[in-house]
Amino acid sequence: MADDEKKNGETELELVKDLDMSSIDEEDDSFNACNFVFLEQISDRITSFVQGVFHRAVGDARMSEQWFPAMLRVVRVIITADGGDVLTPEALTRAVELDESIKNIAVQSEGENGTTVDLSFAQVCYHAGPQCMQMSILQLWQYDKATIQKLTKQQILTAIHQSKSSGSSRMGMSVDVVQYLGGVEVSSNGSSSASGGQTEIESAEAMSMTYFIQTYENRLNPEPYVLEWEQRFLDTCSEGIEGYSVYYLAVRSFSDIGGGTIKGDLRFLGVGYILVILYLTINLGNLNFLESKFWVALGGIVCIVMSMAFSVGFSSLLGFAAGPLNRLLPFLLLGIGVDNMFVFVAAYDNLSSEEKKGLEVSEKIALMVKHAGVSILITSLTDFSAFAIGASTIIPSLRSVCLFSAFGIVGVFLVTLFFFTGILTYDQKRKEANRYACLFCCKLPSDYSPNECSKRPLFYRFFDHIATTVLALLPVKIVVVVVALLLFAIGLAGTVQIEQDYQEDWFIPEGNYFYDYIQISKQYFQSDGDEAFVFFGAVDYYANDEKLLRLPEELGAMPQIASSRIDFWLTAYYGWLNQTTDASVIDSTDSKRRPKDADEFIRLLNLFLQRPSGMKYERDINMNEEQTVITSSRMLVWFYKTSKSSEGIEAMDNSRAIVDSVGLGNENAFIYSRILFTWEGFTVIRAELFRNVGLAFAVVFLVCMILIANIITVLLVLCCVVFTMVEVVGVLYFWGLTINVVTTINIVLSIGLVVDYAAHIGHSFMLASGSKQQRVRKCLRAMGAAVFNGGITTFLAFLPLIMSKSFVFSTFFKVFLLVAFCGLFHGLVFLPVALSWFGPAPYLSVQRQKEKQQYTAPTHTSEKISATVV
Structure with missing residues (x-):
């Protein structure tokens, strides 16, 4: 026996294989020889770091596989008597009949010259000596049905007792058959034990039968006939036994059930994209025939697809391997890319009439990029830095998705800057040509005038009139600070208590044979570790x-x-x-x-x-x-478990x-053992989480200092990020989640989104002139709706995952729900209040421009929101 069936089943699902740390390998961290030298050096450092932490587990795994390649797969059956006794002649007869049905399974394999060969159980089983290796209490009677049918209850108990004393021998294998029994009851002069106790057994509620199947190349990618045999095994067991309950498991079960659940839940992500497209269509422009931005919204989605293609292509070109969680990359890029789109559109809409006067559309777009480009550059660099830090992790799946995401951020920035601006340019030309927003080939009536209500969307009016007014009130400011501190205290309490844990059955949804097997195995065979x-x-x-x-x-x-x-x-x-x-x-x-x-x-x-x-x-x-x-x-x-x-x-x-x-x-x-990877991961996973988050905070601080260039604003922005992340981790504890690879990946990835919510507001505040309160009002009017829309689209993208049965996707939903809620609260509510009290003076260039405007136009009294504040 080379591997427990549960570990075999676990490795069948690529995601879980990666999550239990067993896929750490030098090949995952090395590049092709033709790649850039500096990238090879980075890879070598990552590899050295991985081996430094997991030196024993990695080295031991490779050596054990080299000495004893695992070439078997395990299938198992548990039979229960529904509260009765399985140590009866009838129960054993039913069990041996099921055993015969399993051994009668025959499959076909492709032989030489394309011929088809029929394979019996004896030809596909794993041999120990001359016979097939299997484990069951039935081995006491050599799996002989005729013998078992003639047994009495007392003869069964006597045979078990004798095997406890001398060991059951089959093919020279002396074993304690009691380990194949569950729910054991012993006589009054004995004692019950998970391993059978010492004693005279009176009854048992469950029995297990285990079969071993031979593979010749790779047990994780076996021959087709092996998978076919396992499927027929599952079909045979699903027919059940009259009067008894049958629970069964094959190696392919984890892939079929666990992997199938994840693949099935991918449809929810498609629904999320549709919701985002609808939201973009409604909120990116105005709801009228002229100013709607339907094609701009679709173009924005195309930009996300292009950036994803850039990420995958460039990462693959450099030799990075894609991980199982990279399928979520489109939604990470969606949340960040859509935020950039709203910022660009807001910057264009906020151009003053003086700036628009007498300029061509292309020149207006250039002004938009001039004002909004810095804000997008700040968030893009902070996001890239956060993901780059995450790529130094020892967790393979996190390292992969962070690397791909980092290059994806570069792609989003470049595509938004050069492609999305082109889409906006053509859309503005369409608008000036008075053409329909959707049917741009048709012109609107010359006297068409959009409804006044549609010219300023709801969220813009909310931040322009309500939010800015309410947040200016002192009692409201005090309440905001108190709520922020209360949320932080709750988050901190949860953060210090959150535990690290991981269970394989978290990845299995309820309502299927695999889930039922796991539960019954826990109930009756707790010693099966x-x-x-x-x-x-x-x-x-x-x-x-x-x-x-x-x-x-x-x-x-x-x-x-x-x-x-x-x-x-x-x-x-x-x-x-x-x-x-x-x-x-x-x-x-x-x-x-x-x-x-x-x-x-x-x-x-x-x-x-x-x-x-x-x-x-x-x-x-x-x-x-x-x-x-x-x-x-x-x-x-x-x-033991x-x-x-x-x-x-x-x-x-x-x-x-x-x-x-x-x-x-x-x-x-x-x-x-493969479990050592999980246990060794437990020793570092908490430290790994806080290490990555801490380094990400440090890098975000440095990048913001370079681009925002004001220590007070940067500290306030970082404070919002810290508050948000502490609250996310803390609430996860109260939500019943633990620190494991899935939550660690989610938390590290969410830093990039959290930074965006606060960085746009902080940078906009530095570009506004006037008193602190006036500058807060200006930055909220200019950027509030854009930041809010970016957060809502991120939430909408993951909203359909609330229906997911997958542990991975349901965890993603919980984390990003918290990220959207806490991030928007701190970015749009707490940060403006903090800036109104502790905010620094605007940039010197802004002050000089303001003085110049006052000198050249002293009688000017209206205060138009300038694109400068974007």
Whole structure:
């Protein structure tokens, strides 16, 4: 047995494989030799950092796969008696009938010269010795239906009790069959135990049957006939057993159910795009025949698609591999790109009549870019920096999506600057030509005049008349500050309490056979944890046999390891030497029944592997071609299920320490399991989250200092970002979520969106003249609606995910709902209040321009909102 069925199932889904940290690999971090030298250096540093943190897990994984490539897949059945007893002749008869149906499954495979070959179970199963390897209480009676039908209840219990005392033997495999029973009840003079107790068993509510299927190339990408066999296995089990409940699982189940759920929920993201297009059509322009921006909205979506193509193409050109979460890239770019579009349109609409007077459309567009370009540059650079910092993470999926997003930000900025402005230019020419907004080939009547109500959209009127007036009131300002501090306190309380956790069944929706199997497995087979192996290299097994023989006892003493399920070939080998009556073998041993020398150790080992009791260990020992030297071997260990990350970390550290104490060196003796990636991830995931967020804050601060160039404004903007992120993490705790790779990815990605909400307002404030309160009113009038619309479109893009059954997508919805709400509150409510009290003076160039205007036009009294404040 090389991998537990649950771990096999977990790796079948690409996303989950990435989430449990097992896909860390040098190939993910290296570039092709033809790429730029500086990019190769960056990649090498990332690789070194990854290996520095996950050195043992990464190295151990590669070495174990090199020594013992995993070439089997596991399927499993659990049968329950619905509160009754499965240790009855009838129940066992029904079970063996299901076993026969499973073994009668035949599939076809393509043979040589395109011929079709029929394969029976015996040809697709994983062999241990001459027979198929499987695990079930039915092995007590050799899976013989005739024998089982004649059993009595007492004979069944007696056979189980005898197997507890001496071990059940099948193909020389001595095992405790009680581990295949769940809900065990024992007699009054015994005690119940997850592993069967010590005792006389009276009944059991569940039994399990496990089958192993052979693959020859890659167990994660098996031959087609293997997948076909698994599907027929699922179909056979779905027919059920009369009077009993059947729960079943195959490796492909995680891909079919988990992956299918994610793929099915992608339709919700399509609905989100439609909602955004409708919202853009309504709010990007005015709702009348002349000023509507329907084609501009569609052009904006095209810009997002172009930027995504740039991101994927450029990243792939540099050799970066796409991760499973990159499918969400269009929606990250949508939220940022739409924000830029609203800023550009707002900048054009806010051009003063003096600036528009006598200018061609192209010249007006140039003025728009002049005023709005800096604001977009600020947010683009901060977003790019935040994603670039995220790309230094050790989490493969986060690293991939951050790299692609960083290049996507560059694409959004360039496409918006050069392509979207062209769309706006042609739309304004259409407008000046008095043509219909949608049917631009047709002209409007010469006397057509848009309705006055439609000339200023609702949100613009709200920020122009209501928001600016209300936020100027002192009681309102006090309430805003109190609410902001209260939200921050709640967020901080949740942030310090949030735990880190990850469970595989989070990715499985309810209402399917896979989910039912997981729940029943938790109920009846809690001791079924995670399989691991202690691997040994080309060491002197004869000279170190005493140290090696102590390992099972020392590991079995750990509370996190099932001592009854440790299986070591060396222990079995020496047990055989002590029990055999073969004179030739006895003559080759000393008085302690130990081989006389190293040569005899190998000779007798080869003899042991030919015996029934040793056949199953053939796959646990690798020798050279001459069968004279052991090149590598392994010992089976079984970890119990852990409910807390701290338990897993303790199990990992203690088991490694025990194996290291043998003194053979990490390269020659180490313990490895896929669960170790998850546990090792637990040791750094919290630090990784706060590291990425902290570095992102630092980079955002530096970029804002360079572009906004005012310490007070930058600190207030950063304060809004910090408040928002603390509140998001804190509310996630109260929402029942934990720190895991999914939430970490969401939080890191959301920083780029959070910055936008505050940076536009802060920069606009610095470009406005007048008193602090007047400048707040100006920046809200000019930018409030644009920022609000950008936040709403981000929310709309993810809104359909509220119906998602996928853990990944539902988490995205929760995070970005909080990001939109908290980000808009701090950017549009708290920041203006803070600026009205603590805001600095405007840029010196703005002050000089204001003085120049007052000097040249002293009688001017009207205060038109200038594009300068955009």
